[in-house]
Amino acid sequence: MPTHDLVVVANRLPVDAHTEPDGSVRWVTSPGGLVTAMESVMRGVDSGAWVGWAGSPGEAPEPFEADGMQLYPVDLSAEEVRAYYEGFSNGTLWPLYHDVIADPVFHRTWWDTYREVNERFATAAAQVASPGATVWVHDYQLQLVPTMIRTQRPDLRIGFFNHIPFPPFELFAQLPKRNQVLRGLLGADLVGFQRERDALNFLTCVRQLLGHAHSHHDITVPGIGSEPARTVTARAFPISIDTQAVSALAEDPEVIERARELRRELGDPKKVVVGVDRLDYTKGIRHRLKAWGELLNDGAIDPHDAILVQVATPSRERVDAYRQLRDEVELTVGRINGDFAPIGRPAISYMHRSFDRREMTALYRAADVVLVTALRDGMNLVAKEYVASRPDEQGVLVLSEFAGAADELRAAILVNPHDIDELKTAILHALAMPEDEQRTAMQSLRRQVLDNDVQGWAQSFLGELEAKGRPDEPAAAPLVRLAQGSAPSAAQLDAALTSFASTPRILVASDFDGVLAPIVADRDAAAADPQALSALRELAESEGVNVALVSGRALEDLDARTGMPLSVVLVGSHGAEVGALPHDMDAGTLDGDALRMDEDDQRLLESITATLEQIATKHPGAEVEVKPASAVLHTRRARGRGRINATEAALEYARSLPDVKVTPGKEVVEFSVVDSSKGEAIATLARACAADAWLYLGDDVTDESAFERLGDHDLGIKVGAGDTAATFRVDSPEEVTAVLERLLALRRGEG
Incomplete structure (x- = not known):
């Protein structure tokens, strides 16, 4: 049997069997978010395989190739489909992981079958993986597979991605066999989730139920017997779509004409509102229908002017909860049409069937409004x-x-x-939105989707997985975009600022010392340029702009020195402390990078502080600053060679602390017992406010972690000399003020 360098393991193969009139079987690409996301990834791999169930109970077909993918079917009996798939996966895990919208059911025999089937998938994957290969396991049906594969093939690099939400501790703790599920997932080197809060839920469950320590997103899994401890990373990788394929369809003249035909077939209403969902109780279809029915009853919507098109793709029709949902939806649609439909046209056009991608794209192009009203959803690719x-x-x-x-x-x-009242208001708002407002919003949405496609998602996950478990590899050289003394011209910087200012949603972030405030010998005397702070305040009040100050200073000190309003986010201690957030930022995203100190961390911090104070005593003028999660040796005021000697002593001490993050800076060495960085802080802030692009100003080596993360639309401005990963350079805080004032003017349209 051939082996492969990348093996994808999922409950289903990415194809469905269609029987032709002559009795032959033709395999066609199947619908669904995972298949849509992964098929383009698999086609771009030189030696890839997909392990999964072919979709019919009984003996599995022989391995075959379809759509350029090498497929390895796993067999499931009818009883296994009932107990493993319909039972434990969709009768127990699915409702539990979706906030218990429906009551989960547990049977011990379901668990036994779930474990046996997971073992079969793991064995199939282990058999087709090349030595040292990467195996990527997908979704809640196969949560035991990572550890089972590791037991058989410890040479493999293993990733797991959870496509649905991961529940909070209070819900997950209700799951019988909960610890076995967690240990199954911890067989992976990298566990990915859709949202930051899902990763946090997982980390909390691991700590509370298994007692494993974790720092930031890294979990220490103790070795058993002679096995060494392992580090498992758990964090968010929001999935996306194949934007190139969807965009190509959307520009197809036949699809555009089909969109016009659809509107004509619907009676040429003024507004077409569309919902597209699997027929699932998590999708909020009943809530959507209730809101639409009330709007019709209130007279807020005229059924002659507007129509709701609801596509409900069949799903799990052998499961009682899904059969009941179909009955309820169809009864509701029938009642609303009976009460409100004009002659010759329904008030709701309901279709309980699947559509191909061309037809769906035409429907999206025909839609004035799309309603995605899920009660709980891992991602929802319909929106994208x-x-x-x-x-x-x-x-x-x-x-x-x-x-x-x-x-x-x-x-x-x-x-x-x-x-329901809020949902009704949102629908009316959407129906009445002017074209220019639609365009502004859609530009921001499209930038988010088009810049973060499924290829980027896969490369991000696989890239991090590829980097796992290779401690002997030399560290990568720092990224340098601007060498010492080099910088684009002032005109080029102004052009970049002009383009950046026209971006719908932006994040503007800055360091404090050396950027907003000149470097001074007495750090307690540092003061920011009032004009710079004023420009930042005004930017923060502008539509579509978020502003943050990201400093190595403690959060309390930063707040006292800037006096910023709540509309400006303050981030202290290189990202370990986060202040209050404005209403338009997602607090759940920031939780992953908030300060977390336990008793061991506190004792370690006290020990580090005592040692640094001894170093400072031996080198007059050196000072120790204690922050909530770190201790800092400042050598700016040390005398003579004391500055160099104190720094060397601190770095020598750092070599005895392998689990502590040590960051040398300008006449400063910081020891952090909680892993954080300005780059991680900026990336998290950008996610929290869904910025289309961000600008960061910094002057120090600690700012390079932010500059290294610059995307195509982002701007990094280095203040002062030195090699940097920033894209532009200015000389002084005075020039920073000029940049901020120029950006404010451009954002206001003052040119």
Whole structure:
């Protein structure tokens, strides 16, 4: 049997069997978010395989190739489908992981079958993986597979991605066999989730139930017997879509004409509102229908002018809860049509069937509004597909805040679908939105989706997985975009600022010392330029702009020196401390980088502080600053060679602390017992406010972690001399003030 360098393991193969009239079997690409996301990834791999169930109970077909993918079917009996798939996966895990919207059911025999089937998938994957290969396991049906593969093939690099939400501790703790599920997942080197809060839930469950320590997103899994301890990383990797394929369809003249035909077939209403979902109780279809029915009853919507098109793809029709949901939805649609439909046209056009991608893209292009009202959803790719289908920059997305897509698509109309009044208001707002407002919102949404496609998602996950478990590799050289003394011209910087200012949603972030405030011998005397602070305050009050100050100073000190309003986010201690957030930033995203200190961390910090104070005593003028999560040796005021000697003594001491993050800076060495960096802080802030692009100003080596993360649309401005990963350079805080004032003027349209 051939082996492969990348093996994807999922419950289903990415194809369905279609029997032709002559009895032959033809394999066609199947619908679904995972398949849509992964098929383009698999086609770009030189030696890849996909292990999964072929979709029919009984003996599995022989391995075969379809759509350029090498596929290895796993067999499931009818009883295994009932107990493993319909039972434990979708009767127990699915409702529990979706906030118990429906009551989960547990049977011990379901668990036994779930474990046996997971073992079969693990064995199949282990058999087709090349030595040292990467295995990527997907979703809640296969949570035991990572550890089972590791037991058989410890040479493999293993990743796991959870496509659905991961529940908070209070819900997950209700799951029988909960510890076995956690240990199964911890067989992976990297565990990925859709949202930051899902990763945090997982980390909390691991700490509370297994007692494993974790620092930031890294979990220390103790070795058993002679096995060494392992580090497992758990963090968010928001999934996306194949934007190139969707965009190509959206520009196809036949699809555009089909969109016009659809509107004609619907009676040429003024507004077409669309919902596209699997028929699942987590999707909020009942809430959506209730809101639409009430709007019709209130007279707020005229059924002659507007129509709701609801596509409900069949799903798990052998499960009682899903059969009941279908009955309820169809009864509701029938009642609303009976009460409100004009002659010759329904008030709701309901279709309980699947559509191919061309037809769906045409429907998205025909839609004036798309409603994504999930009560709980890992991501929801419908929202992203709609955005990618609108190159005309028209249309409105109404998006549930309980869908993972809400973390990124902040320019949508975000709504709590449990609040029917709020949902009705959101629908009316969407129907009345002017074209220019639609365009502004859609530009922001499209940038988020088009700049973060499925290829980027896969490369991000696989890239981090590839880097795991290789401590002997030399550290990568620092990224340098501007060498000492080099810088683009002032005109080039102004052009970049002009382009940046036109971006719909932006994050403007800055260091404090050496950027807003000149470096002075007495750090307690540092004071920011009042004009710079004023420009930042005014930017923070501007539509579509978030502002943050990210400093090595303690949060309390930073707050006292700047006097910023709550609209400006303050981040202290190189990202370990985060202040209050404005209303338009997602607090859940920031929780992953908030300060977390336990008793061991506190004792370690006290020990480090005592040693640094001894160093400072031996080198007059050196000082020790204690922050909530770190201790800092400042050597700026040390006399003579004391500055160099104190720094060398601190770095020598650092070599005895392998678990402490040590950051040398300008006449400063910081010892952090909680892992944090300005780069991680900036990336997290950008996610929290769903910024289309960000600007960062910094002067220190600690700022390079932010500059290294610059994307194509982001701006990094280094203040002062030295090699840097920033894209532009200015000489002084005075020039920083000029940059901020220029950006403010451009944002106001003052040119």
